[in-house]
Amino acid sequence: MPSGGRILVGLGALAVLAAGAPAVAETPAGVLFVAGKRGNTLSKIDLATGEERLRVPSCTNPHELAAAPDGNHVALACYGGTSVDIFAVDTLEKVASIDLGANARPHGIVWQQDEGTGRDTIFVTAEGRGAIFAIDYPLGGEPDLTEIPTGKVGSHMLAVSPDGAFAWTMDMGSGTVTLIEVGDARALRSAAVGTEPEGIALSPDGQTLWVSARGSNRAFALDPMTLAIREEVATGRFPLRIAVRPQGDVAVTSELQDGSLGVIDTATxxxxxxxxxxxPAEAAARQQVTILWSKDGARIYVAETGSDTVAEVDYARGTVTRRLRAGEGGDGMAILP
Structure with a gap:
């Protein structure tokens, strides 16, 4: 496995990088939101200056974070409790708190909008209940909640099809991935994938489900509907997360024990x-966890939970351009223009 630097494998890899790594603008635009799971905070960072503009108390042990399609709100999964809390992006004022019930422990979260009806839906795992929730009209005053049992233990991370018809969970306690049909509110099937599978990402075209198994040091490409494994890829050590570039050409694993990112050509x-x-020398201290692509695919943001920083990585050059200070234990992230 390549390690310890920017290493390319063969002429085919050179061609992939030349085609898939765009030039990077000097100054990134947008705002980065970071959930501080140790400090119980929500931070707002101006990417143009790198300054943390605002930090507010959030909820107990917040983990994953999702941005509203209209760009006006972010939703926080309160892993240490039972709620999904929603904040206005300008002031970080909490405008809604949606309770999922006893022992919910919400974690993975996705916010989507139906283009035809304009209906907003927040999808979130409830790890403690072995379920996911579909929360329709989350800002409507009385949200419509649908709980869908996965039938598995520790449903932790989440991916959702672009049309919201299907969702997939990583069930850490069971070591499985589960396919859920949202409309019928039922789990269709589950499949074992590697050892300690955790990371999950759906390709932009919806044709491939990518999974990283941290105990196997492997990434897997699955058929989204049958959950059959199509491909298996050796990664670095402890690939905690996996994220597909918005352009669909590569998937990146967050290799916690190596302190690196593994780049996988999705075509091959x-x-x-x-x-x-x-x-590797700083990996244990920095504890990189969540990874997030910028919309243009030029940058990767890496939450370094141990050092309370977010590393901004220039994808084309393969270098860390700067480290952004955030709240204690930064984990979940979201970017808005």
């Missing part, structure tokens, strides 16, 4: 590149 299912972030 080959590891073509390794990007050092902290490196």
């Amino acid at each position: 299912a080959k590891l073509v590149r390794t990007i050092p972030v902290s490196g």
